[in-house]
Structures are given as C-alpha cells and as structure tokens.
Amino acid sequence: MKTIVLAGGGHTHLSILNKLTQTIIQDIKWILISSDDYQYYSGMFSGYIEGLYSLEDIRIHLPDLAARANCEFHQGSVEEINPVEKTISVNGQLFSYDLLSLDIGSHTTNPEISGLEHHQTRLKPAHEFPDHITELHLARRTAVIGGGVAACEMALSLAAWKRKYMRKYDQISLIYSGSLLEKHGEKAQQIMHRLMQENSIKLHEDERAKKITNNQIVTTNRTVIPFDQLLYLGGAQAPDVLRKSGLPVDEKGFLLVNGMLQSPDFPSIFGAGDCITMINHPQLAKNGVHAVRQGPVLWQNLLASLTKKPLTDYQPQKNSLAILSTGFQKGLLLWGNASFYGSLPWQLKNYIDRNFMKKYQ
Ligand SMILES: Cc1cc2nc3c(=O)[nH]c(=O)nc-3n(C[C@H](O)[C@H](O)[C@H](O)COP(=O)(O)OP(=O)(O)OC[C@H]3O[C@@H](n4cnc5c(N)ncnc54)[C@H](O)[C@@H]3O)c2cc1C
Known part of the structure; x- marks a missing residue:
C-alpha cells in the first residue's frame, strides 16, 4: 500500500x-x-x-x-x-x-513593511479572516494596501456594505505604488478610477507603505495615513x-x-x-x-x-479571466487588456462561484 x-x-x-x-x-x-x-x-x-x-x-x-x-x-x-x-x-x-x-x-503579508504582521487583519490564511468581519464593517478608517484586482475588489465591497448600512462618515483608503490595476488596460483603469471616486475611496497613488505603527501607515514618501483596520493585498508571501x-x-x-x-x-x-x-x-x-x-x-x-508512467506538463493559458465584484451586484470583467463593466459580469461571477462551491459542499 x-x-x-x-x-x-x-x-x-x-x-x-x-x-x-x-x-x-x-x-x-x-x-x-x-x-x-x-x-x-x-x-x-x-x-x-x-x-x-x-x-x-x-x-x-x-x-x-x-x-x-x-x-x-x-x-x-x-x-x-x-x-x-x-x-x-x-x-x-x-x-x-x-x-x-x-x-x-x-500569505497576505510582506516582511519588508515593518509592523505589518502585527497590525493588519489577515486575509490569508483565510480561516482567520471571518473572525474579523465585524471589526472591518464597523471601522471608522480602513486602509487597504494594494492596487491590484483583490485590493480594488475588497475596498469596493466594503464601501458597498457601508453604503447599505448608512455609514457615510467611515473612510476607506487605498495605498499603492504605481497605478491602479496596472496590469490591465487603460479602459479598466478608467472604470476603476470612476468607481473609486463614486464610492469616496481615497486613493494614495504612487505611495509605498514602509512602516506600520499602532494606527498609522508611514510611506517611503513620509506620508502618514491613519487607520483603524488595515488589509494588506499587495502580493503573495x-x-x-x-x-x-x-x-x-x-x-x-x-x-x-x-x-x-x-x-x-x-x-x-x-x-x-x-x-x-x-x-x-x-x-x-x-x-x-x-x-x-x-x-x-x-x-x-x-x-x-x-506506476512509473510518463508525466504530463501543465500548460498555463496566457490570460486568466478575472471578474471583480464592484458592489451592488455589478462587476468588472477583465481578460488581458479587455474589460467589461455592468450587471452581467457580476451575474456570471456569481454563477461560476456558486457552481464551483456546489461541487464540494
Ligand atoms: C481577497 C482575495 C480575493 C481573491 N480573489 C480571487 C479571485 O476572484 N479569483 C482568483 O482566481 N483568485 C483570487 N484570489 C487569489 C486566490 O485566493 C489564490 O490564488 C488561491 O486561493 C490559491 O489557491 P491555493 O490552492 O494555492 O491556496 P489556498 O486556497 O490559500 O488554500 C491553501 C490551503 O492550505 C491550508 N494550509 C496553509 N498552510 C498550511 C500548512 N502549513 N499545513 C497544512 N495546510 C496548510 C490552508 O488552510 C488552506 O486550506 C484572491 C485572493 C485574495 C486574498
């Protein structure tokens, strides 16, 4: 055996x-x-x-x-x-x-940012995250580090929850080096900028987080960004x-x-x-x-x-389909540099995700 x-x-x-x-x-x-x-x-x-x-x-x-x-x-x-x-x-x-x-x-962490490990609400390993959902919902100031797909999606989804529950004085900030969704096309970036503006999410573009203290992010440009809850989505560790x-x-x-x-x-x-x-x-x-x-x-x-038989290669496809949930059952579909925003992408995402889960639950 x-x-x-x-x-x-x-x-x-x-x-x-x-x-x-x-x-x-x-x-x-x-x-x-x-x-x-x-x-x-x-x-x-x-x-x-x-x-x-x-x-x-x-x-x-x-x-x-x-x-x-x-x-x-x-x-x-x-x-x-x-x-x-x-x-x-x-x-x-x-x-x-x-x-x-x-x-x-x-893991969603980065040892180059001092203090991050102690002050962030970790999204990965994922089983730790649900324990913190209420703190995240009720935080007055939430900072999200990252400008890619996951960071944008989390910021917009949190903003949608806050709009539904009338928490209009809560602030969400996004801190990222480079530009928003920089691996995707210009159209996707424009849509994302518009969505961020509509949701009053404060953008700190071209800022690299360097140090985290109790309630502050200090960037390499010495900008200080206060927070009560911090999510790091700046890359996998x-x-x-x-x-x-x-x-x-x-x-x-x-x-x-x-x-x-x-x-x-x-x-x-x-x-x-x-x-x-x-x-x-x-x-x-x-x-x-x-x-x-x-x-x-x-x-x-x-x-x-x-059984000592020949093994097969994994051939990755060039592009991966990504659909971001952007709040209120709308989504942004990304395929390479192409993008499509609206209700249909969200419905497709919901269908794909629920079917995936059905196979295993
Ligand atoms: C907020 C967020 C949103 C995302 N959204 C998308 C998306 O929409 N589409 C997409 O394609 N990707 C998305 N990603 C990326 C995606 O989550 C990962 O690429 C994907 O989970 C990788 O799957 P995995 O099987 O490698 O690991 P995981 O899904 O992370 O699973 C790892 C498993 O290993 C277990 N484990 C960890 N350490 C150990 C250990 N030492 N010993 C034993 N078990 C261990 C964990 O408990 C877990 O069960 C998102 C990521 C984040 C953070």
Missing part, C-alpha cells in the same frame, strides 16, 4: 478530492492534512464582505469532503518536511509518505515551511517545480497553487484560476508517478 499525503486543502487539492469521490483506486492510502477544518473560497470574499453571501456559502467542510473521498483527514499545519526520510511533521506528529503534494497557498525544510525554493521562498508540478530535486514531492513557482513560467500569476486548472494535471501525475 502506497501513501499519498495531500498537504493543504487548497483549490488544486479540492479537485483531487472530487476525483476521489468518483473513482475507486486500489492500494493507495490518501491523507489530507490542512490547517483548518474549512477551506475558504477567496473569490467570494468580496460578496461576503458586502453581505451578499453567508459564511456557509463561502466555505467547504474538509472533513466531510475527505470522508466522501475515502481520504483520511487531519487538521493541523505542516511544520516541517523531511524530503530525504519522506516524512512531514504536523503538531508534533510524524506522517510518512510515498508522494507528498503541497497546496498550502500563500511564501509559507515559511518550504524554505525552513530545505526544499528548493525561488528567491521569495516558493517551492520550485518543473512543468509536471514536481520538485526536480525531490521527485516524490509535487506542488500546486500559490505555494509554487514553475521554473518554466516564473512570472505566472498566483491566482485561483491556475490553482484550479492545475488539478487534473496533478491528479494524473500523482497516479502516473506511482
């Missing part, structure tokens, strides 16, 4: 678990280890903040899903990986594996456990994998989602779209690897 350990209940492993609910595989023991009993779907965070979705709408109960998949579930965080002994340590307990697959996501375990990682600490989602130095280790950097595609965006699309390839390769 061989053992495959799935570390992290992230998007890619959800699709492996789904396959396992539909397939009977002899002679393999599957173990899922994840930090929390629930896996949260970040694509629906915006709707949750705005009050469109309940907590149960946006999360998946991993022990139930694992049971349906004939997979053993353990709640806990992987603290160390020994790639030579092929063991992992979780809450002091040791698990042996024949194959290990890592889908442990990323690698989980410490990968570097700490001596696995081959990139300069930011993300697990290096080849096109087959496999560690070249330790072929019994696979990885997917935010926690990896593909050697052939180092600039690949860290988003849920890639994490989900890697699922079928990871599934094939885990099974092929045990």
Whole structure:
C-alpha cells in the first residue's frame, strides 16, 4: 500500500478530492492534512464582505469532503518536511509518505513593511479572516494596501456594505505604488478610477507603505495615513515551511517545480497553487484560476508517478479571466487588456462561484 499525503486543502487539492469521490483506486492510502477544518473560497470574499453571501456559502467542510473521498483527514499545519526520510511533521506528529503534494497557498503579508504582521487583519490564511468581519464593517478608517484586482475588489465591497448600512462618515483608503490595476488596460483603469471616486475611496497613488505603527501607515514618501483596520493585498508571501525544510525554493521562498508540478530535486514531492513557482513560467500569476486548472494535471501525475508512467506538463493559458465584484451586484470583467463593466459580469461571477462551491459542499 502506497501513501499519498495531500498537504493543504487548497483549490488544486479540492479537485483531487472530487476525483476521489468518483473513482475507486486500489492500494493507495490518501491523507489530507490542512490547517483548518474549512477551506475558504477567496473569490467570494468580496460578496461576503458586502453581505451578499453567508459564511456557509463561502466555505467547504474538509472533513466531510475527505470522508466522501475515502481520504483520511487531519487538521493541523505542516511544520516541517523531511524530503530525504519522506516524512512531514504536523503538531508534533510524524506522517510518512510515498508522494507528498503541497497546496498550502500563500500569505497576505510582506516582511519588508515593518509592523505589518502585527497590525493588519489577515486575509490569508483565510480561516482567520471571518473572525474579523465585524471589526472591518464597523471601522471608522480602513486602509487597504494594494492596487491590484483583490485590493480594488475588497475596498469596493466594503464601501458597498457601508453604503447599505448608512455609514457615510467611515473612510476607506487605498495605498499603492504605481497605478491602479496596472496590469490591465487603460479602459479598466478608467472604470476603476470612476468607481473609486463614486464610492469616496481615497486613493494614495504612487505611495509605498514602509512602516506600520499602532494606527498609522508611514510611506517611503513620509506620508502618514491613519487607520483603524488595515488589509494588506499587495502580493503573495511564501509559507515559511518550504524554505525552513530545505526544499528548493525561488528567491521569495516558493517551492520550485518543473512543468509536471514536481520538485526536480525531490521527485516524490509535487506542488500546486500559490505555494509554487514553475521554473518554466516564473512570472505566472498566483491566482485561483491556475490553482484550479492545475488539478487534473496533478491528479494524473500523482497516479502516473506511482506506476512509473510518463508525466504530463501543465500548460498555463496566457490570460486568466478575472471578474471583480464592484458592489451592488455589478462587476468588472477583465481578460488581458479587455474589460467589461455592468450587471452581467457580476451575474456570471456569481454563477461560476456558486457552481464551483456546489461541487464540494
Ligand atoms: C481577497 C482575495 C480575493 C481573491 N480573489 C480571487 C479571485 O476572484 N479569483 C482568483 O482566481 N483568485 C483570487 N484570489 C487569489 C486566490 O485566493 C489564490 O490564488 C488561491 O486561493 C490559491 O489557491 P491555493 O490552492 O494555492 O491556496 P489556498 O486556497 O490559500 O488554500 C491553501 C490551503 O492550505 C491550508 N494550509 C496553509 N498552510 C498550511 C500548512 N502549513 N499545513 C497544512 N495546510 C496548510 C490552508 O488552510 C488552506 O486550506 C484572491 C485572493 C485574495 C486574498
């Protein structure tokens, strides 16, 4: 009997678990280890903040899903990986594996901004976030660091909640270096600027947060921005456990994998989602779209690897579809440099997200 350990209940492993609910595989023991009993779907965070979705709408109960998949579930965080002994340590307990697959996501933090870790409300790991939703709703001054898709979406969704509940004296600020949605086209940027203005969100463009104290952000230009609640959405940070375990990682600490989602130095280790950097595609965006699309390839390769069959490459598509929920059931659809704003994008997003969740809940 061989053992495959799935570390992290992230998007890619959800699709492996789904396959396992539909397939009977002899002679393999599957173990899922994840930090929390629930896996949260970040694509629906915006709707949750705005009050469109309940907590149960946006999360998946991993022990139930694992049971349906004939997979053993353990709640806990992987603290160390020994790639030579092929063991992992979780809450002091040791698990042996024949194959290990890592889908442990990323963290929303940045060690270059001093004080951030202590003063922010963390969005990732995601299971910590729902505990802070009321504080976020009721904060007089909320600062969001970041100017990309997730930062814009969170700021607008919070603004929508505040408008619904007449909290017109509350302030929301967005702090970002460069420009808003800079990876997208001019049209998307114009729409976003207009939406920010309509929602009275204060923009601090070309500002880089340097230091966070109790209730203030100090930027490299020495601008001081006060806040009561702080969200950081300025990029993904690698989980410490990968570097700490001596696995081959990139300069930011993300697990290096080849096109087959496999560690070249330790072929019994696979990885997917935010926690990896593909050697052939180092600039690949860290988003849920890639994490989900890697699922079928990871599934094939885990099974092929045990039976010494050839492995398959993950071929990322050039553009990923992104739909931002911008408040009041409207959305902004982005595809490369093209964009489309209105009710239809939100309806499409709602349909895609709810269908995704239905598969696993
Ligand atoms: C606010 C926000 C909104 C976003 N919206 C979108 C969107 O609309 N579309 C999109 O494509 N992307 C979106 N993203 C990006 C998206 O969330 C990530 O790219 C995606 O979650 C990556 O999936 P993953 O499987 O790598 O990790 P995750 O979904 O983060 O899952 C990681 C899992 O591993 C578990 N875990 C973590 N550490 C350990 C450990 N040490 N041991 C065991 N288990 C562990 C966690 O509990 C979790 O279950 C958004 C991100 C944020 C922050």
